[in-house]
Amino acid sequence: MIVCKVCGSENPDGTQYCESCGVELTPGQASEPVITETAATPVEPAPHPEALPSAPAPSPAPPPAPLFRPARLVFKRYGALTNESIPLQGPRLVVGRFDASTGPVEIDLTGAPGAENISRRHAELFFEGVWKVRDLGSTNGVFIRRAGEEAYSPRLVEPAELRDGDEIAFGNVIMVFQES
Numbered sequence: 001m002i003v004c005k006v007c008g009s010e011n012p013d014g015t016q017y018c019e020s021c022g023v024e025l026t027p028g029q030a031s032e033p034v035i036t037e038t039a040a041t042p043v044e045p046a047p048h049p050e051a052l053p054s055a056p057a058p059s060p061a062p063p064p065a066p067l068f069r070p071a072r073l074v075f076k077r078y079g080a081l082t083n084e085s086i087p088l089q090g091p092r093l094v095v096g097r098f099d100a101s102t103g104p105v106e107i108d109l110t111g112a113p114g115a116e117n118i119s120r121r122h123a124e125l126f127f128e129g130v131w132k133v134r135d136l137g138s139t140n141g142v143f144i145r146r147a148g149e150e151a152y153s154p155r156l157v158e159p160a161e162l163r164d165g166d167e168i169a170f171g172n173v174i175m176v177f178q179e180s
Contacts, residue, residue: 001013002015002025004018004020004021004023004025005023006018006021006023007020007021007023009021011025067090067091067127068088068090068091068127068131069127069131069179069180070087070088070179070180071087071088071131071162071177071178071179071180072085072086072087072088072177072178072180073085073086073088073107073125073168073175073176073177073178074175074176074178075112075173075174075175076167076174076175076176077113077174081176085178086107086175088125088127088131089106090106091126091127092106092124092125092126092127093106093107093124093125093126094106094107094121094122094123094124094136095107095109095118095122095123095124095125095170096108096109096118096119096120096121096122096123096136097109097110097115097118097119097120097122098110098120099120102120102121105120105121107125109122109170109173112173113173114171114172114173115173117139117140117171117172117173118138118140118170118171118173119136119137119138119139119140119171121136121137121138122135122136122138122140122142122170122171123135123136123138123142123170124136125162126159130161130162131161131162131177131179132159132160132161132162133156133159133160133162133168134156134158134159134160135155135156135157138170138171139171140170140171140172141155141156141169141171142155142156142168142169142170143155143156143168143169144156144160144162144166144167144168144169145166145167145169146163146166147163147164147165147166147167148165152167152169162177163177164177164178164179165177165178
């Protein structure tokens, strides 16, 4: 028997055209079973939307992680904090001095006492869940004195996490990191 692929009718072997719909039959169609309307499993109609059980409300997505947490650097001179501060207004900030050949930096220490020891691109402050600082290959280095400690760390060679109250020395310009 050859089963028509169009209407599903069974035709005797050797038949060239379907006896029911007239479509040309090709030899070898018998090996491919076709489900006919009479052999098909009845499908139940879909229930009306009112009859469907209500799906649980999707849980709200967690809020996006902040790009950065507010913080600031406060200048320290002669062992005391000054009232001069620089707010950290972005997730990545380069500390240095303006130079016409390299362009501006986000935290420009030009004019600050001790700025002659600051490289054009001295360090970078960046936020990755916490604030961190890294030396950008400066001539005079970056050092940290943790809150409550007496001495500065060795010169930074890898990024270091900053905590509220830590002192950062960019060369000999000293600033205190404060989280808001």
